[in-house]
Amino acid sequence: MSDTDGKKPLGLGGAPRSGSVKQSFSHGRSHSVVVETKRKRVVVPAAKPAGGPGGSSSTGGGSSALGDPSRRPAGISEAEMQRRLDALRQAKAREQEDAAKRAAEEREREEERQRRREEIEAKEREDRQREAALRARAEEEERAKREAEAEAAARAQARKADVLGTQRRQPAKPAEADGPAPAVATPTDRSTGQARPKPGTTGPDAKPGLAPRKTDRERENRDTDRGKGKSDDARRTGKLTLTAALAGEGGRTRSLAAMKRKQEKARAKALGLGQKAEKQVRDVQLPETIVVSELANRMAERAADVVKALMKMGMMTTMNQTIDADTAELIIEEFGHRAVRVTDADVEQAIVSVADKPEDLQTRPPIVTIMGHVDHGKTSLLDAIRNANVVTGEAGGITQHIGAYQVKAANGAVISFLDTPGHAAFTSMRARGAHVTDIVVLVVAADDAVMPQTIEAISHAKAAKVPMIVAINKIDKHTADPQKVRTDLLQHEVIVEAMSGDVQDVEVSAKTGKGLPELLEAITLQAEMLDLKANPNRAASGAVIEAKLDVGRGPVATVLVQNGTLKKGDIFVVGEKWGRVRALVNDKGVTIAEAGPSVPVEVLGLNGTPSAGDVLDVVETEAQAREIAEYREKATKDKRAAAGAATTLEQLMAKAKADKSVSELPVIVKADVQGSTEAIVQALEKVGNEEVRVRVLHSGVGAITDSDVGLAEASKAPILGFNVRANATARSSAAQKGVELRYYSIIYDLLDDIKKAASGLLKNEVREHFIGYAQIKEVFRITGVGNVAGCIVTEGVARRSAGVRLLRDNVVIHEGTLKTLKRHKDEVKEVQSGTECGMAFERYEDIRPGDVIEIFEREEVERTLD
Template sequence: MIYTSFISYSISKFASLVLRDYFYLSDIYADNILELRSPKLINYTEIKSFNSSSGLPNINNVVNDTISPKQNKFEKKYKSSYSQDIVEIKKNKNKLSKKNRKTSNDALPGEIFIESQDELFNQDSLGLSLVKTNKLSKIKKKDKNKSGYFGNNQQVTNPLNTKNFVDQTDFVNNNNIVIDLPLSVQELSNKLNIPEAEIITYLFLQKGMSITINEVIDISTAKEVALSYNFNILKKEVTYQPNLVNNTYISDTSYVSRRAPIITVLGHVDHGKTTLLDSILKTNFVQKEYGGITQSISGYEIDYNYNSNVYKLVFLDTPGHKAFKSMRIRGAKVTDIALLVVAADDGLKPQTIEAIKYIIEMNLSYIVVINKIDKQEKNITRIKEDLANYKVISEDWGGDVIFIEISALTGQNIDFLLSKICLLSDTQDLFSNPNQLACGFILESYLNRQQGSVANILIQNGTLNLGDVIVSSNIYGKVKSIMDTDGNKLHSSSASSIVQILGFSVIPQAGKFFEVVQSEKEAKKYCLNHIDNDNYSLKLLNNRVNISTNSNVKQFKLIIKADTQGSLEAITNLFAQIPQTKVQIYVISANFNIISNTDIELALATGSSIITFNLNINAQMINLIKKNNIVCHNFNVIYDLLDYVKSCMLNLIEPEYDRNFIGRAIVQTVFNMNKGSVAGCIVNEGKLKKMCYIHVHRNNLLVYEGLLISLKRLKDDVEEVLSINECGLMCDYSFWEKLDVINAYELVQKSKSL
């Protein structure tokens, strides 16, 4: 039951009307209203019958709303007339309730207040909009973790207007974006602040691409989508930050001690980086490397006497081939001193410039080492001029960069270089706390069948002991073995040491940070806060879609086996740089360790080729491969592997030809024979050749094109007929007519390209 009350201001004019427990106030008493303190609007119903022109409300409607169960007999008696009234009342009631919700925000002072125990709202709720749609709430739930469809500072004036707002790019404050990698539709949606459905619709209608939200599109397609929404595509400017453990991370400075410097050797391939280390370490690593190039990141330690002090120097050798960019970045991030090696006879090359970029952006201390000064073709002045263009100016030219000219082959100036390294390390604050738990960087990782997961790590601070719980990214383990670069087993290892450890439950990701924690419970908690991004580049490679993907693009299916994670990373990154508009590389499986029976079965089931890198294949697997006619190749040099993959992709491309005009003939008569029709022609320009490509024109319309199968001069088969001679020719065409024009072309195969 609803109780409605109105309080009058004037006692002299007070009047009340009581009708079946309902109280109404006539509109003649609305002139003086008692001022209410802290009024609350519970609900508002607009009743037009309170106007003076309308008089009192229809009491019958109110009564009918509250009929007691005892009146059911009366209702049944007059069911025919009463039921219609009930239907009308219900309709009116529904309309009123809907109207109440729409107008509850805009109640006026002279309007009615209705008190109900079912709906109680506080005063603060008066300012809230009750207009909501289920569709908008779903969108908000879906994108609660996203930045939204609009820029961070952009406000939507009308949230209900969801029909056209996705098509407007003016809502995005910043229209400058960087697209430098293939990315999924969802990732592109987040980057552009445009709904995924909008992008999928655009690609389907404009490009004929039918894709899903999780499929990856290539860079060119993503840029086309961005440009269609008026975005500006910018070139990526990557800023690299060093990963050194700073002194601020040393918890107790009372126990700090000086640590050895980490020296990373950077430079272009074949500029003498490994030869330089051979000369320093008195070793012969160059002869042991396949192809004479470094294809992994390696660490070495030496003790050097300088000014009656023994300096421990830790060297990192990085590969110079373009495929190993990740390894070079890894080395640059952990280094204290960089050695930029430049060949005196070769000058600055792409990887030299790349190394300069890392050095400048990370603000590294460095020495420019000009190698191969024993060569006759050396041009040191040109090298200094080229380096000056990158703001690398030597001390003798007025700069502050140390330049040292050496010959790694003959050992010239090697001691001078080492002394400069010692002096430069003395100027740096290189400290560590041996009492802290160890932390550092994973340089490389791989799987050993006898030992399990192996990781080559660089300890940057603290001390690593046997039995320590070590954690990296989302994996952890207990250290079971520590081995130095000479193969000696250790019980512990201090800062600025490169060691090989066993103990991770699975193979850790190279390039990730590691640290030692107090317990396995803490390690598990650490892992929960980290996401596994392994094989992300492989997923991008396999799932990317381009405009031509919907056509019959051939796939080159591969199973890749590599020796280490760094090698596998370099191979997949190298494959991602190969154009794949005509043939797409599809990597069925990629992991490290030797070929197994599972790989053989997978290759048979998918029709894939197997390529291995720096691995030995046992005799049993070789026999299985031969027995099942599986294509399998082993490579020890990465550019040989790249050349092979490109060659296989080119073989899958259908040949294309250029047509060179060689002659023209006119049909004079037609002979019908059992084998087909023969066109008797006269060659009036150039020549006709057997197996040339011909176009037959009639009334300037092309009626046939194909190969000329047979060519005769008189009764003899000939290879060619020159101009102003008659001949007979035959091809897969029988509808010759007199005066048909035959244009002859020589097909020249185009060089295939990806």
């Protein structure tokens, strides 16, 4: 009987599951116990719709699984059961939504596959059609080629047959007169077996061994064959090629010039004029350097003769080598010609500079330049005249470029306006504006009076010798004082009409529009007094107001036509660049066919970005334009190289020594237009002093490229982008190489940042502050320390960390630091005035009683550029 007999097994209610558990006790005893476990069964009834047949609401009577506690799983409350049912319903709804979404996506994918399949089929169909067309065209060309070859072969065969027939018809050569007649085989007649007489014999009496005599007809054929020349050769060779057949029966004949030369020689021989003709003397144009073969060509002499003459002079040259003008002139004189010296600058003679006739001149619109100080309302005034709103698009509220516009006044008069920037950095841009203008409108704010850039504008206008009109702007402000403006202008020799002068002045307001008609009337009146005229029926010439590199259109130049008419298709040269007018765009963005005098246009079609201020001239041919541009580029390079080279060795050494002591901040500048680039470079060159300066390694127009990043990496320089950005390749390259990219839209910010960066290169200023004096009373010799001075601080304080100077008879004999500072036996940091102490100098022993020690402190002060 087991231990479990008669005992109820341990277990839980429900379906039993038996098992045994072994229990261990002390002293090695153990006991096995039978255990039955009962697994809990959870029954989740299927959810039925509320109010449906055979079911009820989950919150209704006791017939539902949720409301019936007997049917609900044990240990689950009604709320928990409701939550589980809701979760099941939501999961089922989500499954349905996912299934619908998957079905929709599958339909979309199937439609996309079908669309791609149709596109591929259409493309393959087009490719098959294209291949079939190409194949048909190739077959057609091949068939035409075969027909042409067959026709040529037929013609050659016909010519060959004609030639062979002619050869067959020609008689045999006659026998030699003085030699024996050769034995000739006599043909026999097959029927009789007797000898048959040869053709040409007169009868049976003819001798068989003699050649027959020629008839008159055969003699004529012989003379004809001799006249043909080439036919004799063809007959003698007995071989006819296709080339010979196509060349004709007679072969290549003499030219008409050769026949004339033959006749002239015969006539001269008949007249007894066999002597050599007199040599023709030529005027040979001689540049600074010339190739030997070109020199021979200009003299109409053989190159070998010219080389021989150079060898006689001791110059071992070939016909492809270059010689100087002096040597070439000697050669020209030796050959009996005249040398005409020319220079490379003569290529610019292609530019037409003929004076216009008075009857060809026509009235043109005046060119008016708006000038003035920053924020005095120049662009706003021009906007009010143009009914535009340019000022809102300007960075920082200032004009960064020169703008060219054309407006029509109320009286019908057309006026061309130039809007120049007012910042001091744009001095050169304003100078260009003054040199292409007819009238200057000086804008002065009534609440600010005359400012530095206003004075500069007055100077430019006087230098250009153009009339001036003063526009007193911002008259609508309560702080406006136009009389003060007129009085201030007197200091600069500008006397307005209100003060009995000859300069017109108009009070205007760009905000309210007051005085604008009077201003336009004053401009029209001044233009009538100037009597401005130009000839529109000639080659155009003009000035480049602004130039930039557009991403989509390439190099674009804003040109103000000054004379003639610029048309689409004209070939022009502008500075060191040239091009053909591809398109002309006016100030309203409309493409036009031509631009007359005083019309500002954007010109497309240049081979590069010109400099602002260059002159545009129309030439006849593209070769002339290219030659002039190359000459100007070479001249500019030579001039730059000559300006940068030191004339003497002493100057070179002095410059190297000066550069060694000067710290440089290298930068690379890229801007949107040429005028801004020039202004920024000029402003950066003024930053610095005798110790530090800014060096512009490279400047250009357009976006920042990978080559700019490479240059910046090699020179450790930042890249300054003014209204431009780096492209994707340049950005990634700069991030990899650690090149700094700085973007600006206002020139003030750019200059301020560069000044701060350049200030960091300045050495700090060291200032000394004297803090005390001490007098040596006695000198003690201490082993291991050296000489120690027994001192008393007579003034100020003595510090261990301060610098010291040793004065003997008021003469500095040593400057250094203290090795020790003691008060009695203790090391101290400082000793006050009137206190005795001991001092020892660092690495200096020559101290004597009566010497004075000067104690001072140094302070470093950071310096900045003004």
